Amino acid sequence: MSTNVPPEILFKKPTQNNFSISPDGKYFVEVVENNIEIDIVVIDIDSYSLFKRIPVGHTAIQNVYWLSSKRLIYESLGEIFAIDIDGTNATLIVDRMADQLTRDLYKLHENIRVNGVVNLLHSNKNEILIQTYDYSGYCSIKRVNIFTGQKITVH
Numbered sequence: 001m002s003t004n005v006p007p008e009i010l011f012k013k014p015t016q017n018n019f020s021i022s023p024d025g026k027y028f029v030e031v032v033e034n035n036i037e038i039d040i041v042v043i044d045i046d047s048y049s050l051f052k053r054i055p056v057g058h059t060a061i062q063n064v065y066w067l068s069s070k071r072l073i074y075e076s077l078g079e080i081f082a083i084d085i086d087g088t089n090a091t092l093i094v095d096r097m098a099d100q101l102t103r104d105l106y107k108l109h110e111n112i113r114v115n116g117v118v119n120l121l122h123s124n125k126n127e128i129l130i131q132t133y134d135y136s137g138y139c140s141i142k143r144v145n146i147f148t149g150q151k152i153t154v155h
Contacts, residue, residue, distance in 0.1 A: 018061060024069040027051060027085060031061045031074075040064065040072070042085045054087040065117055067146065073128070078114035080130065082146060093149055094130060110135040129154070 018031040028043040038061060040054040062075040073082045073093065080094040098111045112135060119129040127143045134140075141155040 018064045018074075020064065020066065021045070022066050022069045022085075026069065029064055029066070029072060029085070031064060033060075040074070040083070052086055054083065054085075063117065065120060067120065067128075068125075073117065073146070075116055078112070080115055080117060080128075080144075093128075093146055094144055094151070098134070099151065 019029065021028050026045055028045055030041050030043070032039045032041050036058060038056050038058065040056055040061070042051040042054070043049070044051040056074075056076070059076045062077075064072055064074045067073055067082065071082060071084055071089075073080060078096045079092060081090060082093050083090040094115045096113050096115070098113055102108065102110055114133045115130050117128055118131050118141065121127050121129055121143070126147060127145055130142050130144055132140050132142055140153055142151045142153050144151050
């Protein structure tokens with residue numbers, strides 16, 4: 001099924017960042033940064049109208065991905081969140097903390113991780129592939145279940 005995308009969306013110069021069209025071609029999503037607040041804006045392409053404006057707070061959003069035509073994931077300061085396009089069912093999938101925490105007071109900063117989505121694994125709809133950077137800058141690749149948050153190290 002083919003849907004015509006209005007040329008105003010395809011050819012306008014984007015003034016914001018992190019924008020994409022849903023897998024079914026019905027929605028356009030864009031991250032809008034105001035002075036203080038950051039919103040995820042979902043536009044219905046067929047009616048060319050605002051479907052939903054989802055306020056996400058003050059933290060910057062690095063990337064937005066479509067898990068399905070009704071669900072998004074986004075990266076924010078090393079964490080990965082999932083949310084429905086109507087603004088409901090917001091969950092933290094991957095946090096910034098290490099899998100095995102150190103209790104040494106002088107090494108607590110070594111528990112912090114930075115995560116990013118590498119692949120959505122369309123062959124397995126329940127998992128995404130992420131890369132995790134530790135305090136020393138070493139990277140590991142993990143498969144993460146988007147429902148439970150369970151991580152399996154691949155490399």
